[in-house]
Amino acid sequence: AQRVTQPEKLLSVFKGAPVELKCNYSYSGSPELFWYVQYSRQRLQLLLRHISRESIKGFTADLNKGETSFHLKKPFAQEEDSAMYYCALKRGGNTPLVFGKGTRLSVIA
Amino acid sequence: EPEVTQTPSHQVTQMGQEVILRCVPISNHLYFYWYRQILGQKVEFLVSFYNNEISEKSEIFDDQFSVERPDGSNFTLKIRSTKLEDSAMYFCASRTGQVNTEAFFGQGTRLTVV
Numbered sequence: 001a002q003r004v005t006q007p008e009k010l011l012s013v014f015k016g017a018p019v020e021l022k023c024n025y026s027y028s029g030s031p032e033l034f035w036y037v038q039y040s041r042q043r044l045q046l047l048l049r050h051i052s053r054e055s056i057k058g059f060t061a062d063l064n065k066g067e068t069s070f071h072l073k074k075p076f077a078q079e080e081d082s083a084m085y086y087c088a089l090k091r092g093g094n095t096p097l098v099f100g101k102g103t104r105l106s107v108i109a
Numbered sequence: 110e111p112e113v114t115q116t117p118s119h120q121v122t123q124m125g126q127e128v129i130l131r132c133v134p135i136s137n138h139l140y141f142y143w144y145r146q147i148l149g150q151k152v153e154f155l156v157s158f159y160n161n162e163i164s165e166k167s168e169i170f171d172d173q174f175s176v177e178r179p180d181g182s183n184f185t186l187k188i189r190s191t192k193l194e195d196s197a198m199y200f201c202a203s204r205t206g207q208v209n210t211e212a213f214f215g216q217g218t219r220l221t222v223v
Contacts, residue, residue: 034211043113044152044200044214051209086152094140094206096165099152 002027004089006100013077014108021072021103023061023087032090033063033070034097039083047072047085057081077107111135115201115215122191122222130186130218132201138213139206141184143176145169145197146217152200158184159206191222 003026013019025031033050048056050063050070061072070087084104088097114133122128134141143155156166158176175187184203188195201215 036214043216046211049209049211094157094159094164094204096142096154096157096167097144097152097212098154099144101151 002031002089002091002098004087004098004100006085006087006103008103009101010104010106012106012108015079016076019072019074019077019081019105019107021085021087021105023070023072023100025068025070025087025089027068027089027091029091032092033061034088034090035059035061035070035072036086036088036099037083038086038102044086077105079107079109081105082107113201113203113213113215115199115218117218118216119219120221122220124193124222125190128188128191128220130188130199130201130220132184132186132203132215133182134184134201134203135213136182137205138203140164140204140212141176141178142202142204142212143186144200144202146200147194147197155186155199188220191220193222196220196222 005024035047036044037047038044059074063070084102086102087100116131141158144152146152154167156170157164173189177185198217200217202212204212
């Protein structure tokens with residue numbers, strides 16, 4: 001079975017400080033990994049996926065197969081980054097997403 | 110930009126009653142999903158639907174649950190006889206089905222069973 005673990009329920013950082021939201025997964029195959037974000041009173045939306053290797057809103061995430069991790073990083077946090085962040089895994093194709101419990105990021109001015 | 114829409118945004122129902130949660134996926138999408146999130150817990154997969162049939166379901170999706178695409182646009186989740194533990198946020202999502210495309214989520218329906 002697949003599992004996604006986000007060890008931090010809440011992460012508070014000061015504006016301008018670096019951010020790292022941790023995500024570890026367990027899956028015996030080759031997963032697709034995603035980060036979804038949910039801003040206050042808004043819907044879940046895709047932030048980035050490992051396959052694209054892109055930076056969105058200054059965030060990056062690298063898939064580390066050896067450590068089975070997909071941590072989300074940003075060098076300088078902004079107040080508008082405050083949101084719930086969910087790491088998710090997909091087996092591939094049109095299979096459903098398996099989510100972690102989420103981490104609430106709070107960026108303090 | 111097209112969006113997945115869900116109605117109602119909040120539903121309160123008595124235990125034992127039937128509820129139908131409605132979703133309108135994005136029009137050219139072919140794969141549809143229902144997820145739920147009990148307060149304080151993770152988002153959990155319930156069921157996926159493609160070509161007018163269930164393609165995958167989780168162990169949560171028991172005989173009390175059913176899904177339907179009655180008219181080619183709506184995608185509904187029915188809970189036959191609600192229990193207190195069905196109280197949760199229910200999210201609908203849809204995808205085109207093309208490789209490397211994302212799932213788009215609705216804003217959710219908060220179901221409260223009293």
